[in-house]
Amino acid sequence: MAEAAPAKGGPGWTRWLVVAVPYLWSLVFFLAPFFIILKISLSQTAIAMPPYLPVFDGLSTFWESVGELNFDNYVFLAEDSLYIRAYLSSLKIAAVSTLLLLLIGYPMAYSMARAPKSVRPMLVMLVILPFWTSFLIRVYAWIGILKPEGLITVFLQWLGIYGPEDQLRVFNTETAVYIGIVYSYLPFMVLPLYSALEKLDMTLLEAASDLGCPPVKSFWVITFPLSLPGVIAGSFLCFIPIVGEFVIPDLLGGSSTLMIGKTLWSEFFSNRDWPLSSAVAVILLALLVVPIVIFQNYQKRI
Amino acid sequence: MNKNLGWFNLTSLVLGFAFLYLPILLLVVFSFNESKLVTVWAGFSTKWYVSMWANEGLMDAAWVTVRVGLLSATIATALGTLAALTLDRFHRFPGRTLFSGMVYAPLVMPEVITGLSLLLLFVAINFDRGFWTVTLAHTTLTMCFVAVVVQSRLVTFDKSLEEAAQDLGCPPVKTFFAITLPLILPAVVAGWMLAFTLSLDDLVIASFNTGPGATTLPIKIYSQVRLGVTPEINAICSIMIGIVAIGVIVASIATRRSELERDKAERAAFRVDG
Amino acid sequence: MAKTLGPVKRKFSPWDDPGAKPYIRFENVTKRFGDFTAVDDLSLDIYEREFFSLLGPSGCGKTTLMRMLAGFEEPTSGRILLDGKDLAGVPPYRRPVNMMFQSYALFPHMTVEGNIAFGLKQDGLPKPDIDARVKEMLKLVKLERFAQRKPHQLSGGQRQRVALARSLAKRPKVLLLDEPLGALDKKLREETQFELMDIQYELGLTFLIVTHDQEEAMTMSDRIAVMDLGKLVQVAPPAEIYELPNSRYVADFIGDINLIEGKIASAEGNRLRLACDGIGTSIEAEASGSGAAGETAWFAVRPEKVRISHDPPPEGTVNVLSGEVWDIGYLGDVSVYRVKLPNGAIVKSTLANVTRLVERPIGWDDKVYLTWPRDAGIVLTR
Numbered sequence: 001m002a003e004a005a006p007a008k009g010g011p012g013w014t015r016w017l018v019v020a021v022p023y024l025w026s027l028v029f030f031l032a033p034f035f036i037i038l039k040i041s042l043s044q045t046a047i048a049m050p051p052y053l054p055v056f057d058g059l060s061t062f063w064e065s066v067g068e069l070n071f072d073n074y075v076f077l078a079e080d081s082l083y084i085r086a087y088l089s090s091l092k093i094a095a096v097s098t099l100l101l102l103l104i105g106y107p108m109a110y111s112m113a114r115a116p117k118s119v120r121p122m123l124v125m126l127v128i129l130p131f132w133t134s135f136l137i138r139v140y141a142w143i144g145i146l147k148p149e150g151l152i153t154v155f156l157q158w159l160g161i162y163g164p165e166d167q168l169r170v171f172n173t174e175t176a177v178y179i180g181i182v183y184s185y186l187p188f189m190v191l192p193l194y195s196a197l198e199k200l201d202m203t204l205l206e207a208a209s210d211l212g213c214p215p216v217k218s219f220w221v222i223t224f225p226l227s228l229p230g231v232i233a234g235s236f237l238c239f240i241p242i243v244g245e246f247v248i249p250d251l252l253g254g255s256s257t258l259m260i261g262k263t264l265w266s267e268f269f270s271n272r273d274w275p276l277s278s279a280v281a282v283i284l285l286a287l288l289v290v291p292i293v294i295f296q297n298y299q300k301r302i
Numbered sequence: 303m304n305k306n307l308g309w310f311n312l313t314s315l316v317l318g319f320a321f322l323y324l325p326i327l328l329l330v331v332f333s334f335n336e337s338k339l340v341t342v343w344a345g346f347s348t349k350w351y352v353s354m355w356a357n358e359g360l361m362d363a364a365w366v367t368v369r370v371g372l373l374s375a376t377i378a379t380a381l382g383t384l385a386a387l388t389l390d391r392f393h394r395f396p397g398r399t400l401f402s403g404m405v406y407a408p409l410v411m412p413e414v415i416t417g418l419s420l421l422l423l424f425v426a427i428n429f430d431r432g433f434w435t436v437t438l439a440h441t442t443l444t445m446c447f448v449a450v451v452v453q454s455r456l457v458t459f460d461k462s463l464e465e466a467a468q469d470l471g472c473p474p475v476k477t478f479f480a481i482t483l484p485l486i487l488p489a490v491v492a493g494w495m496l497a498f499t500l501s502l503d504d505l506v507i508a509s510f511n512t513g514p515g516a517t518t519l520p521i522k523i524y525s526q527v528r529l530g531v532t533p534e535i536n537a538i539c540s541i542m543i544g545i546v547a548i549g550v551i552v553a554s555i556a557t558r559r560s561e562l563e564r565d566k567a568e569r570a571a572f573r574v575d576g
Numbered sequence: 577m578a579k580t581l582g583p584v585k586r587k588f589s590p591w592d593d594p595g596a597k598p599y600i601r602f603e604n605v606t607k608r609f610g611d612f613t614a615v616d617d618l619s620l621d622i623y624e625r626e627f628f629s630l631l632g633p634s635g636c637g638k639t640t641l642m643r644m645l646a647g648f649e650e651p652t653s654g655r656i657l658l659d660g661k662d663l664a665g666v667p668p669y670r671r672p673v674n675m676m677f678q679s680y681a682l683f684p685h686m687t688v689e690g691n692i693a694f695g696l697k698q699d700g701l702p703k704p705d706i707d708a709r710v711k712e713m714l715k716l717v718k719l720e721r722f723a724q725r726k727p728h729q730l731s732g733g734q735r736q737r738v739a740l741a742r743s744l745a746k747r748p749k750v751l752l753l754d755e756p757l758g759a760l761d762k763k764l765r766e767e768t769q770f771e772l773m774d775i776q777y778e779l780g781l782t783f784l785i786v787t788h789d790q791e792e793a794m795t796m797s798d799r800i801a802v803m804d805l806g807k808l809v810q811v812a813p814p815a816e817i818y819e820l821p822n823s824r825y826v827a828d829f830i831g832d833i834n835l836i837e838g839k840i841a842s843a844e845g846n847r848l849r850l851a852c853d854g855i856g857t858s859i860e861a862e863a864s865g866s867g868a869a870g871e872t873a874w875f876a877v878r879p880e881k882v883r884i885s886h887d888p889p890p891e892g893t894v895n896v897l898s899g900e901v902w903d904i905g906y907l908g909d910v911s912v913y914r915v916k917l918p919n920g921a922i923v924k925s926t927l928a929n930v931t932r933l934v935e936r937p938i939g940w941d942d943k944v945y946l947t948w949p950r951d952a953g954i955v956l957t958r
Contacts, residue, residue, distance in 0.1 A: 014474065014475050015392070018384050018387050018388055018391075018392075019384075019388045019392060019395060019401075021381065021384050022381045022382070022384045022385035022388060022401075022405075022445070022449075023388070023397070023401055025381055025441075025442070025445070026385075026401065026404035026405065026442075027404070028423075029420065029423070029438065029439075029441075029442040030404050030407075030408060030416075030442055031400075031404060032423060033419030033420050033422060033423040034419055036419065036422045036423055036426050037415075037418065037419040037422055040422055104318065104321075107310070107314035107318075108314050108315065108318035110311070110314070111310070111311035111312070111314045111315045111318075112315065114311055115311070115315070123315070125550070125554055126319055126322075127322070128550075129546075129547065129550060130322050130323070130326060132499050132546045132547075132549075132550055133326065133542065133543045133546050133547075134502065134503045134520065134539070134542060135503050135505075136503065136505050136520050136523055136524060136527075137326075137329070137523075137539040137542065137543065138325065138326065140329070140523070140527055140535065140539065141325035141326060141328065141329040141539075142325055143527070144328065144329065144332065144536075145325060145328065151328060154342070183321065183322070183325065186318075186321070186322060187322075190318075236410065237409075237410060240410035240411075240412070241410055241411070241412055241413070243412060244411075244412020244413065244414050244415060245412070246412075246413065246414050246506055247505060247506065247524075251527065261412060261414045264414045264418070265414060265506075268418065268510075269509075274422075277418060278418065278422065281414065281415045281418050281419065284412065284414075284415060285415055288410075288411075288412070291410075292407055292410060292411070295406070295410055296402070296403060296406045296407070460679060460681065462677045462678075462679050462681040463681045463683060463684075465646075465648055465668070465675075465677070465681065466675070466677055466681035466683075466742075467683070467694070468647075468648075468667070468668040468669045469646060469647075469668050469669070469673075469674055469675045469743075470669075470674065470694050470695030470698055470742070470743075470746065471669045471670075471695055471698035471699055471746070472669055472694070472695075472698045473667075473669050474669075476698075481683060484685050485684065485685060
């Protein structure tokens with residue numbers, strides 16, 4: 001601790017208290033659960049207990065009951081193509097959504113960063129404001145819009161584009177999931193992009209144009225490369241949670257959309273198969289470890 | 303650059319914000335719909351607000367949610383501020399990398415994983431699920447957001463202010479409360495508000511860790527939405543949106559005003575004394 | 577000391593008195609940050625009531641040295657003594673030294689009064705005493721009217737004075753000033769220099785000041801320590817630093833100088849002849865101690881001591897160079913002439929502009945003679 005910043009120096013015990021309290025909390029409530037989830041995923045499905053019943057009589061019996069490791073759950077996951085398809089489909093949906101978010105978010109963030117300085121704080125607030133309203137509410141709002149008898153159908157019928165019998169067939173499809181994801185995650189993409197673009201020194205562009213670089217080209221050789229940290233941070237900030245997303249595919253995707261968060265949820269709440277859902281979570285986590293580490297490195301940089 | 307926004311910038315802003323706000327606007331509008339059908343306008347009415355108010359299950363859930371939010375946000379703010387101080391001030395201690403990992407990972411960790419793993423912990427230590435498990439779970443999630451918000455303020459904090467205080471005879475702990483905390487307070491308050499809204503908002507982690515008598519509003523709304531859309535849900539959503547909007551607008555006007563006063567005072571100082 | 581150079585600004589030179597007790601003593605102090613050595617085995621004595629400057633480029637370790645005295649850094653090895661007591665392990669808030677920060681570090685959420693009273697409150701002084709002291713301090717820095725203002729409502733010069741008042745309020749034995757005038761404009765800086773000197777003299781304090789501005793150090797200090805790469809290069813009163821630098825580094829760092837490389841051709845008594853290929857002739861100078869025949873040495877002469885003239889000097893004059901005026905820098909009070917010798921070397925000479933002529937007597941491309949007496953410069957061997 002000799003290298004610790006001098007300003008916070010002083011009695012050793014206060015320093016240790018500052019570190020120890022959040023550290024222990026995170027160890028107990030964030031890290032330890034992962035070992036438990038791993039342990040349970042390696043236990044037998046037969047001894048899994050339905051939720052809402054206090055079955056484990058204490059730590060000792062709990063550890064006894066999960067004492068024998070076996071990989072049945074993982075074998076089961078590997079053999080049933082449903083799970084593999086769910087993982088792949090989640091990754092695909094997350095990747096495509098992240099791309100869509102970039103395509104929509106970048107022009108927005110760019111325009112915000114180019115807006116007059118006086119209105120920028122207001123624009124940032126406008127982006128953040130929906131984030132303060134409930135996620136669930138925002139997804140719910142789309143049900144009313146996308147339903148077959150929903151607002152878009154009504155609107156198109158009113159315009160005369162749709163006949164009285166025509167209905168929008170988007171609800172309960174992957175398209176609806178994409179719309180919901182892009183809508184919900186847009187602020188997470190726009191804000192890191194905006195902060196990267198806003199930091200950009202405008203004289204760089206002036207220098208480029210002074211040296212004979214046309215605007216569109218200077219965007220690609222100057223602005224975009226310098227905004228890359230924001231692009232990467234925003235992409236991971238969206239991609240990682242989208243892979244495990246549950247609410248959006250459940251409410252907008254219906255039964256036709258396969259996503260692993262939904263699978264985990266139904267294994268847990270409907271089939272009450274705790275060891276299997278733990279195994280699903282462990283594999284999901286394993287898939288996300290690399291992106292999470294990359295994200296952390298970028299998080300530290302911006 | 304150009305003082306006027308070009309057509310490209312203007313279009314992308316207008317389309318972007320329309321996309322963000324139109325659904326919320328429609329939701330609020332249809333909460334005043336006379337008809338039970340959410341999509342067909344049948345005249346103005348506030349009857350869904352009345353029936354929502356009479357819906358005891360909904361009101362109970364709202365009350366539980368607020369209590370969980372207040373408590374978890376407060377604990378999370380204390381823990382998150384300590385975590386931010388740790389990350390900002392102590393660059394070498396055993397397990398620092400692990401610690402920073404544990405602070406940043408929950409920001410992106412899929413909620414189904416966090417929720418399930420916490421539940422298994424509570425079961426393993428035989429902790430009865432209910433109000434407290436949800437509160438602890440929310441504290442764990444939201445403290446990381448507080449830590450990030452407070453840390454970003456600490457990065458720009460002028461450390462020589464603390465050194466000056468110590469130089470003048472103020473011990474470190476007292477320095478924190480006399481100098482550091484008052485100056486980072488806006489970030490701490492913002493962190494608390496973020497933690498509170500995240501807690502109000504959370505469905506997945508709460509669903510895993512809830513127990514008898516601890517049904518939160520999102521759980522209630524979710525189960526009702528699964529049964530079908532009713533304008534009652536629109537009404538309670540509109541009220542939540544209204545509360546948040548008023549809160550955010552009041553907060554931003556307050557900060558804007560204090561900034562303006564500060565600017566004015568600064569200009570006055572230079573005018574008078576050169 | 578090789579030579580005395582007339583009276584210093586006050587009769588004050590405890591460092592020449594072998595019996596004087598140093599007030600602050602750095603004993604073989606080393607400070608490392610990882611692989612980087614900021615302060616390297618440094619020993620230094622500073623005396624009571626001294627106005628002492630640490631002068632050097634950024635990164636030379638001067639700020640680290642000061643921060644170790646304030647208690648913000650602990651030395652990696654060595655001891656720091658204050659009034660005979662070892663400061664090791666004494667936290668900053670228990671040291672009888674106060675510091676004025678480069679950024680001023682005024683507490684933005686407190687008024688001017690609150691800032692000045694802060695240190696006194698930490699000592700638990702009774703309120704009437706605090707009020708009296710704050711009033712006294714406000715008077716000292718002429719800020720009585722601004723007691724209730726917040727720091728952001730003050731101009732740069734006023735903030736600097738609040739910072740000074742705050743660090744003086746506890747009547748510290750030693751006041752540390754980290755680039756105290758760095759943020760002020762030139763005019764204000766000059767005024768404030770004299771104010772600081774008056775305050776230091778009146779209150780009888782020991783001032784340790786860190787600066788990279790040589791003029792500031794020259795004006796205010798009793799002694800200056802020139803630092804480079806974590807070591808002291810020379811510690812001496814300003815005039816001695818200027819006239820008798822002990823190395824090329826000091827000579828070059830303080831003021832303007834002509835440095836001419838050569839080989840010592842002969843050294844008899846206190847006379848020394850330096851063969852300088854660079855200017856194609858040899859230089860007659862006074863020996864300054866070290867340096868034997870055959871060694872490489874540098875002749876250092878300040879431009880204002882080099883006489884410039886159209887007319888050839890009388891026969892028998894030592895140290896005569898001739899060349900063409902290559903460049904003239906007009907600075908108002910003086911003009912700097914850069915003279916190009918036939919072999920291309922440049923020698924600088926300054927001339928005070930004592931007449932009010934716009935047209936100067938010596939112009940571009942003029943053929944001129946440069947001369948200086950034997951004792952005008954100094955021979956440096958490092």
